[in-house]
Amino acid sequence: MDTELVGFANPNEVEDDDDEEISNGKKKFAKKSGGFQAMGLNFEVLKGVLKRGYKIPTPIQRKTIPLALEGRDIVAMARTGSGKTACFLIPLFEKLKVRQAKTGARALILSPTRELALQTLKFIKELGRFTGLKAAVILGGDSMDNQFSTIHGNPDIIVATPGRFLHICVEMDLKLSSIEYIVYDEADRLFEMGFGEQIHEISNRLPESRQTLLFSATLPKVLVEFAKAGLSDPVLIRLDVESKLPEELKLSFITCRPEEKLAVLLCLLKNIVKPKSQTLVFAATMHHVEYIHMILDKANISNTFIYSNLDPSARKINAAKFQAGRVKVLVVTDVAARGIDIPHLDNVINYNFPAKCKLFVHRVGRCARAGRSGTAYNIVSPDEYAYLLDLHLFLGRPFHIVPSSGSGNIPEGAIGKMPQSMIEEELSELMCWHDNTTDLINMQKVCDNAYQQYIRSRPGASTESVKRVKELRISQAGVIAEYCDVTPAAADLLSRMKNYRPQGTIFEIGAKPSSVDYTVMKAKRAIHKESIANYHRKMEELDDKAADIAKVSSKKSILPSSSADEISAAFSEIVAPKKRKVDDLYKNIKKKKRTVTRDEEFYIPYAAPDKHTEDGLAVNSFAANADRVQLDLSADNEESRRLQTQLKKWDRKKKKMITVSNDSKVGKIRTESGAWIPATYKTNRYAQWKEKSKVDAMEDEDDEDEHPRLQKLRTTANTHWARHNQKTKDKAKSKAELKRPEQILKARKLLEKKQRKQGRKKGKGQKKGSKRG
CATH class of the missing domain: 1.20.5 (Single alpha-helices involved in coiled-coils or other helix-helix interfaces)
Structure with missing residues (x-):
């Protein structure tokens, strides 16, 4: 039975972006799209696009922009670095057209991080500089008084993080009735960071006639439900999904002991990475970031750093330094793993290997963007081998290990080591620095403690990968040829010396046959002769098994979609890349492989066919949620009994004890700082700001030019007639507004x-x- 993966390009067919048709053996060229000029854009919008340097739209832009210009709701998914920002900004400018000072905000863009929000604002200023539209940014950590003033300035476009924007909405009683265009940028990250409550609350405040665009590099099943609830007849656009990583990205996996990681990092930055290239280094915790920053300063490598607890202004300054090219290395945590577009970024180094496959895709997606080439170096220690295998299963890549002999045709992206001579040189220098600097010793202890806490919170690898890693001898991998700093002959000699195992022990080599030591060891060897043979046979079997695993992993399997029904129920239209059929020989091979004995219609497999992909894309997993849940049937000590009695309280109306909800977050929202406040919570800050800045007096002056009918309805007393007049005034305003087609x-x-x-x-x-x- 042939199953088709809805929304994905068929792996049996090749993507055809040339828009060619073949008829009667001759190529018949269809009419070319002509780039942005053929999209019917306004002159001001087109001028900004061309001035920015955009010439030919990317595949996601070709599919998305025409649909967005028609006013359709869109869920767009494409590979990271494919130009998703321009996909929602160009239709936004086309829809808003010109500045309207008294209407209020007409477009809202929600971003997961402040860096991504600031980058979007920068794009708006560059692309829309000829439109005259006013844009503003609302971020956590900035002054709320300034943000009140910004909202009163009636910007056309608001770029915001969800926590602070909802807080502003609650404080100012913003109705958001003028919003025509809403964008959820990096939507899966918004949900993953725990902004689900804020997003739903903001969506409820928006008018039903809005146009919604949801953009993401990945589309977990969680977002399908949100699209069904919050979007009106959306179109799903899924492009470049089969290749989760860009073709221009080169991967390199380097194994080492945990204590050698810093030495390997210094080897990469000093010897492998080009001196003028820019490099992004990802570490596990903020303490690792500070520690690596101190080490790189000692090594005279220009660098800066970013992590979440850093002051917002410092984060902005450090990011600007790196983007301007004043420093060559930026050390970050995962706060910068999503959405940040750094021009001409050449390399990404994973100092700590990510536990989630999706996080790996977004980390390495910072380079090799928009057709540029790049390299991702990954330093892997033994406790991260299972995650490495999970990643290869997720990506569908073959798992190759560099042989210790160094012979044979080694494919690109194989797992190997760095020459030990290079590592030892850096290790000796690191030991010298630590002996002479107390701060480095203290910081190293802090990092060790932080790593232990990180391991506790890190999600576990799949049990299959943990079992399979024991069979694969990754620690015995050979030296990667391109990192070898010695001649091939010397490298071969060193590898032979390393792998040499003498037949006898120290008691047998060089000893006389008549000596007691020699006689005892020979007798001992004779007793264990069979066990030694069994061990060597077992090692050979493991080597054969590893070769079979590599062969199996290199074969690409066709995975039917487990969520086809959900996707077809949520999206009436799905846009996929154009395809063309491959040659008949390939078809015949596929047909031979499909002849199986089991009946596919009634066969139920033990695991879902897209298990590895969905595990990598999962926002929340059942296992993680189940770990946080505990059920006590009865108290077994005094302390537990006391806690159980606290969960009940006396209800005066019902005249009985009732159970209090243990969920302290019901009916609450989370602010940008992470604090949970009631959804209706409102301080007096906005009223104080209005009084201080005399906003009411300024509004009275502006209202002198109002329509005479509206002026008659204006009253100051808080009476029944004042409220009645306000409602009549709102009705008159709404009638006066012209609606777009x-x-x-x-x-x-x-x-x-x-x-x-x-x-x-x-x-x-x-x-x-x-x-x-």
Whole structure:
């Protein structure tokens, strides 16, 4: 039975981006799209796009922008670095067109991190500089008074992080009724960071006639439910999904002992990486970032650093230093793993290997963007081998280990080592620095403690990978040829010396046959002769098994989608790349492979066919959630009994003890600082700011030019008539507003939807009535 993966390109077919048609053996060229000029953009928008340097739209831009210009709701998924930011900014400028000072914000862009929000603001200023549209940014950690002033300035576009923006909405009682265009940038990251409550709360405040665009580098099943609830008849665009990494990205995996990681990092930065190239180094915790920063300063390597607890202004300054090219190395935690576009970034180094496959994709996706080439170096210690195998399963790449002999045709991306002579040289220098600097010794202890805490919170690798890693002898991998700093002959000699195992022990070599030591060892060897033979046979079997695993992993399997029904229910239209058929020989090979004895229609496998992919893309897993849940049936000590009694309280109305909800986060939202506050929580800060800045007086002056009918309805006392007049005033304003054609069309579609639902309900009621009759 042939199953098709909905939304994905078929692996049996090759993507064809040339828009060619073949008929009667001759190439018949279809009309080319012509780039951005053929999209019907305004002159001001097109001028900004061309001035920015964009000439030919990327595949995701070719598919997304025309649909967005039609006013459709879109869920777009494409490989990282494929130009998703321009996909939602160009239709945004085309929709808003010109500045409207008194309307209020008409577009909202939600970003997971402040760096990504600032980068989006920079793009808006560059692409839309000829449109005259005003953009503002609302970020946590900045002054709320300044943000009140910004909102009162009626910007056309607001770029914000969800926590602070919702806090501002609550404080100012913002209705967001003027929002026409909402973008969720890096949507899976928004949900992964725990902004689900804020996103739903903000979505409830938006008008139903809005246009929604949801962009992400990955699309977990969690987001399908959100798209069904929050979007109106959305189109799903999935491009470049089969190749999770860009073709221009080169991978290198270097194994070493944990204590050698710093030495390997210094070897890479000093000897392998080009001196003028820019490098991003990812570490596990903020303490590792500070420690690596101190070491690189000692080594006279220009560098800077970013982590979440760093002051916002310092983060901005350090990021600007790196982007401007004043420093060559930026050491970061995963706060910079998503969405940051650093021009001409050449290399990424994973100092600590990521535990999640999706996180690896986003880390290395910082380089090799928009057609540029790049290299990702990965330093892997023995406790990270299982995650390395999980990654290869997720990517569908063959798992090759460099042989210790160094012979044979070694493919690119094989797992190997760095020459020990290079590592020893850096290790001796590191030991000297630590002996002479107390700060480094103290920081090393802090890092060791932080790593222990990191291991506790790190999700475990799959049990299959943990078992398989024991069979693969990764620690015995040979030296990667391109890192070898000695001549090939010397390298071969060193590898032979390393792998040489003498036949006898020290008691047998050089001893006389008549000596007691020699006689005892020969007798001992004779007793264990069979065990030694069994061990060598077992090692040979393991080598054969490892070779079989490498062969199996190199074969690409066709995975049917487990979420086809969900996707087809959520999206009425799916856009995939154009394809063309491969040659008949390849088809015949595939047909031979499909002849299996089991009946695919009734066969139920033990695991889901896309298990590895979904595990890599998962936002929340059942195992992680189950670990946090505990059920006590009865108390077994005094302390537990006391805690159980605290969970009940006396209800005066019901006249009995009732159980209090143990969930302290019900009806609350999380601010940018991480504190949970009630969704209706409101301080007096906004009122104080209005009084201090005399905003009411300025509004009175502005209202002198209002319509006479609205001026008559203006009253100051908080009475019934004042409230009545305010409602009448709002109605008059809403009637005066002109609706755009796409807004009218969307409102009609929503009305038709409601009428259909009501018709179904009436039909059911009539059937029930007829049954009763």
